[in-house]
Amino acid sequence: MINKRIEEIKLHGIRELFEMADETTINLGQGQPDFQPPSDVIEEVHRAMLQGKNRYGSHFGLMELREEIARDQSRYGTPLTFENVLVTVGATEGLKIALEGTVDKGDEVLCPEPGFVVFQPHVRFARGKPIPYTLRKDNGFVPEIEELEERRTDRTKALIVNTPANPTGAVIPEKRIREISGWAREHGILVISDEVYDRFVYHGEHRSFLKHCDDLVVVNSFSKSYAMTGWRVGFMIARADWIRTLATLHSYTVACPPTPVQHGVLYAMRRKSDFVHNMVNEFRERRDYMVSRLRQITGFHCGTPKGAFYVFPSFDLDITSRDLALELLKEGVLTAPGSAFGAAGESHLRLSYANSMDNIRKGMDILERVSGELFE
Numbered sequence: 001m002i003n004k005r006i007e008e009i010k011l012h013g014i015r016e017l018f019e020m021a022d023e024t025t026i027n028l029g030q031g032q033p034d035f036q037p038p039s040d041v042i043e044e045v046h047r048a049m050l051q052g053k054n055r056y057g058s059h060f061g062l063m064e065l066r067e068e069i070a071r072d073q074s075r076y077g078t079p080l081t082f083e084n085v086l087v088t089v090g091a092t093e094g095l096k097i098a099l100e101g102t103v104d105k106g107d108e109v110l111c112p113e114p115g116f117v118v119f120q121p122h123v124r125f126a127r128g129k130p131i132p133y134t135l136r137k138d139n140g141f142v143p144e145i146e147e148l149e150e151r152r153t154d155r156t157k158a159l160i161v162n163t164p165a166n167p168t169g170a171v172i173p174e175k176r177i178r179e180i181s182g183w184a185r186e187h188g189i190l191v192i193s194d195e196v197y198d199r200f201v202y203h204g205e206h207r208s209f210l211k212h213c214d215d216l217v218v219v220n221s222f223s224k225s226y227a228m229t230g231w232r233v234g235f236m237i238a239r240a241d242w243i244r245t246l247a248t249l250h251s252y253t254v255a256c257p258p259t260p261v262q263h264g265v266l267y268a269m270r271r272k273s274d275f276v277h278n279m280v281n282e283f284r285e286r287r288d289y290m291v292s293r294l295r296q297i298t299g300f301h302c303g304t305p306k307g308a309f310y311v312f313p314s315f316d317l318d319i320t321s322r323d324l325a326l327e328l329l330k331e332g333v334l335t336a337p338g339s340a341f342g343a344a345g346e347s348h349l350r351l352s353y354a355n356s357m358d359n360i361r362k363g364m365d366i367l368e369r370v371s372g373e374l375f376e
């Protein structure tokens with residue numbers, strides 16, 4: 001028998017639409033690059049398997065990979081060692097153990113809304129209470145201190161932040177990162193920062209909470225940066241003593257991260273390649289095209305997102321985002337309704353430009369036609 005708490009946590013509203021799509025549908029709903037990992041990285045995984053690297057490894061992750069991640073993440077200005085790194089089964093597992101390992105029953109966790117669909121369920125799995133804080137379109141979907149302060153109570157244990165953000169594509173500027181970090185420090189609030197889109201920043205460099213925050217867990221991943229969402233490798237950065245404790249929880253949950261793909265990721269990190277750079281350049285072009293098309297569609301309003309690979313236009317058509325997404329799906333294009341990301345996402349659609357220019361063009365043509373008909 002399934003307990004009530006778990007039974008009440010429903011699968012998110014994007015999945016429902018995904019299941020209705022077929023192979024002819026143009027997929028502007030997906031949260032993953034349409035690229036494949038570099039072929040020599042795939043070969044490295046293959047080689048690792050042929051060399052017998054198919055067994056359980058350290059639950060902390062491969063030592064050389066932890067060292068490489070520590071070196072890479074130290075670029076934000078806080079010197080890190082392998083002891084600050086845990087290799088996880090994607091950022092999804094990282095989020096789960098970060099919350100399960102820190103939240104006590106009834107603790108409140110501030111979650112961005114609109115925000116990634118996994119945040120609030122994970123708080124509930126950890127027996128905590130998700131408290132949504134609103135990200136406002138007028139402020140570029142960047143968290144505001146006044147809003148956080150309004151939601152804060154004696155039970156506020158943690159704050160989840162996400163930069164660059166899903167679904168909005170917003171990037172939190174360094175000044176705001178510093179302010180949020182100061183606010184969290186003042187009130188003894190743990191910051192859980194999801195930075196899985198750190199490579200997908202279209203103007204300047206990624207800014208990390210690592211530089212400004214003390215009581216911090218960063219979750220990150222190779223899923224998006226190396227286009228390997230199915231390989232399931234991510235990582236967590238935190239104080240060494242926290243990593244040791246959370247590693248035990250992680251060990252009981254997954255035993256260890258997958259061994260052969262960690263060798264592939266290590267190889268990918270060490271080799272010099274333009275793979276990520278080229279993918280980001282390609283995405284920038286697609287983003288610009290999508291934004292320019294959306295701005296020409298009556299009833300749609302769209303800013304230029306600074307990161308990730310989503311645009312999050314609002315619309316003033318007399319229809320819910322779910323019904324609009326269903327209409328679009330009937331016409332052959334899959335999008336994600338804004339309401340799937342929380343009530344604050346209503347009257348928006350999330351469109352992913354992690355698809356070919358040709359498909360984006362066709363998808364935009366359909367959106368233009370459908371919204372034109374709705375506007376008549």
Ligand SMILES: Cc1ncc(COP(=O)(O)O)c(C=O)c1O
Nearest residue numbers: 031090091092116166221223234
């Ligand atoms: C904000 C955010 N965090 C985490 C994840 C999950 O990443 P992973 O594949 O590493 O579990 C996603 C995937 O869409 C995401 O958008």
